[in-house]
Amino acid sequence: MSASMQVEITRIRDLAPGIREFSLSPAGEGSFPVYSGGSHIVLSLPLGARPHRNAYSLLGDPNERHTWRIAVRKQEDSRGGSRWLHEQAREGMKLDIAPPMNLFPLVRTGRRHILVAGGIGVTPILSQARELARIGADFEVHYAYRGPEFGVFSDELEALAPGRVHHYVQSRREQIEFRSLLSGRPLGTHFYICGPAGMVAASMEAGHTLGWPESHLHSEQFLAPAGGEAFDVKLAKSDKQFTVPSELSLLEAIEQQGVDAPYLCRGGACGQCELEVLEASGELLHHDLYLSAAERASGRKIMTCVSRLKGGCLTLNL
Amino acid sequence: MSIAFKPDETFRGDYSYRNSPVAIRRFPFPFPQDQYMYSVNIEPHTKGPAGSVFENAFDIDEHYVAEMRDRAITLERDPGRCMSLPHMIDAEWDTLELIMESLARDYPDLFQLHRDGARWSWINRPLGLEQTFTFGDVATLPCPPFEYITRQCQGDFVIMDQRDNDLWADSGMITSQADWSLMFDVGMSFKEWHGPVPLAHDMGIFERALKYLLMLQQGRPVRRLNWTMTINPRLDTSPETYPEWGPDRTTVTPDNVGDKVHLRVELQGLFRLPRSNGMLFSIRGYLASLNDLATHPRWAKRLHRVLTTLPNELAEYKGLVRYRQTAIDWLAKFDDGADLGTGTQPE
Structure with missing residues (x-):
């Protein structure tokens, strides 16, 4: 039950200017687990000294156990993840990834499903469409992109839902009118969208205006990668001083020092790992579900399994 | 490893269920401290020490064959103890795959799974079953996949569907429950089916557990771990059969309390299911009589203190009120008041 798995880049395809598809296979023996439509993985990319984590949706067949596919659009202003994948990545390279997680799942009690993809946002829509096609659900796809050459997954979508894929090409001044798309739909219809922020916001606004329940409007979310910025820690009683690197939690870093720290759930819920903060020269970043607002405000407690310090040094009574 | 099954023991009628010394020693005693209170006591379900109930994802023990027979009897009397809503079919196959893979990996001398694409062959030696089927094709199994595999795995099972930021109990195989009804709870949300639990709501327990x-x-x-107490080693303590077991609570006397009163511990596991994004909730029950527990005096002392200090609301909710004092009086003779420290170990 490992937290990460190693994959090999087995194929790189340039699909359109600035859009590349990567095929990944398990490094060494074994096969991938299956996943559900809308899932993403988190890649650890070797940018400099510290791994850089980016989330990407899996776009292939969720039942395919030998090859997973992702598609990456080069973001010129990115922190470097997509640029590394476009400029440095080569077939045969190995990467660590976190197993699939789904924060954009299909609602299986839904009677009809409307899928909307904007540009590279088509990736989770592809695996959702495959799943809906497999279970024989009633669905339709609306796919918007900048110009004809950017509709890179049109053929795959058409094969999954013949006659039920609608194309909107921006260079031809075609765009999705969400008010008309979402009006007059029968009860039990669910709406899913992944695309640019402005497009998602416009669709949600149209849905709300038309009286759609919040529970039937879905947009893609990613799990925030574990870890964060590095910071320094002093353990007062054990007399240790060390740095918590970006890829480790505070609890993991304490454990690496050979110090026994309390823990149970390792997910910020149980309250067992609470430690007393003696000094914090920086902002405490509380990510737990346990501490009350008053406890957070006091700055005297921290849950080591999920919470961190922004900059500076944290002194703990341990 | 091999397990000496006790195929003829019973959980009803003459109640011939007995624990071996090995089974008692590995009993998941749930009290690390002298006082019990609710908490979000969830931890990673990683491989535990060899021989412990935490060693494997799904624990198989000496009671396996007899428990599966008791489940079959209960289902024969009341088929409604196994239910699954239509949108759960992928989650049913997920469950079958998870349990078959786990059992075949963890108990290779008892269970074997051969996969050739979608063509699967399953061998269950303790129950003498062999089945070749096509994964994903319900018609190739003698019953739906969730019922098929949970008739072959100890513990009760619920599959929860995740939608609208909640978990919905949309499938269940429930034949050894601590007085709750699948027929009543099926289709309920996480907060709805925890509604009757006292105190914990105000402590924010369920809100935190659900988010996690x-x-x-x-x-x-x-x-x-969760726990309650049961009179006689009975698995089927459901609301539907209450007239058969409820009155047993009035039969506890100072002479028979060591035999009759059982600590019932549930090892609850939660597994994300890959193709459905659902969640399997396994409720693996263990029963030990007070006599069993008293073979390890540390446990007898601990249980004496826990029962003595248990808040009344919890005693009522767990249905212990009628015999709690009798049990406390019986356990008192083991308790010298020594400091036990923390931990659940038997010595």
Whole structure:
């Protein structure tokens, strides 16, 4: 039950200017687990000294156990993840990834499903469409992109839902009118969208205006990668001083020092790992579900399994 | 490893269920401290020490064959103890795959799974079953996949569907429950089916537990222990059969309390299911009589203190009120008041 798995880049395809598809296979023996439509993985990319984590949706067949596919659009202003994948990545390279997680799942009690993809946002829509096609659900796809050459997954979508894929090409001044798309739909219809922020916001606004329940409007979310910025820690009683690197939690870093720290759930819920903060020269970043607002405000407690310090040094009574 | 099954023991009628000394020693005693209170006691379900109930994802023990027979009897009397809503079919196959893979990996001398694409062959030696089937094709199994595999795995099972930031109990195989009804709870949300639990709501327990579970990742299951007490080693303590077992609570006397009163511990596991994004909730029950527990005096002392200090609301909810004092009086003779420290170990 490992937290990460190693994959090999087995194929790189340039699909359109600035859009590349990567095929990944398990490094060494074994096969991938299956996943559900809308899932993403988190890649650890070797940018400099510290791994850089980016989330990407899996776009292939969720039942395919030998090859997973992702598609990456080069973001010129990115922190470097997509640029590394476009400029440095080569077939045969190995990467660590976190197993699939789904924060954009299909609602299986839904009677009809409307899928909307904007540009590279088509990736989770592809695996959702495959799943809906497999279970024989009633669905339709609306796919918007900048110009004809950017509709890179049109053929795959058409094969999954013949006659039920609608194309909107921006260079031809075609765009999705969400008010008309979402009006007059029968009860039990669910709406899913992944695309640019402005497009998602416009669709949600149209849905709300038309009286759609919040529970039937879905947009893609990613799990925030574990870890964060590095910071320094002093353990007062054990007399240790060390740095918590970006890829480790505070609890993991304490454990690496050979110090026994309390823990149970390792997910910020149980309250067992609470430690007393003696000094914090920086902002405490509380990510737990346990501490009350008053406890957070006091700055005297921290849950080591999920919470961190922004900059500076944290002194703990341990 | 091999397990000496006790195929003829019973959980009803003459109640011939007995624990071996080995089974008592590995009993998941749930009290690390002298006082019990609710908490979000969830931890990663990682491989535990060899021989312990935490060693494997799904624990198989000496009672396996007899428990599966008792389940079959209960289902024969009341088929409604196994239910699954239509949108759960992928989650049913997920469950079958998870249990078959786990059992075949963890108990290779008892269970074997051969996969050739979608063509699967399953061998269950303790129950003498062999089945070749096509994964994903319900017609190739003698009953639906969830019922098929949970008739062959100890413990009760619920599959929860995740939607609208909640978990919905949309499938269940429930034949050994601590007085709750699948017929009543099926289709309910997480908060609805925990509605009757006292005190814990005000402590924010369920809110935190639900948020944590919604983020549960595949391949990283978690577990917790829960407990209650049962009169006689009976698995089927359901509301539907209450007239058959409810009155037993009035039969506890100072002479028979050591035999009759059982600590019932549930090892609860939660597993994210990959193709459905659902969640399997396994409720693996263990029964030990007070006599069994008293073979380890540390446990007898601990249980004496826990029962003595248990808040009345919890005693009522768990249905212990009628015999709690009799049990406390019986356990008192083991308790010298020594400091036990923390921990659940038997010595």
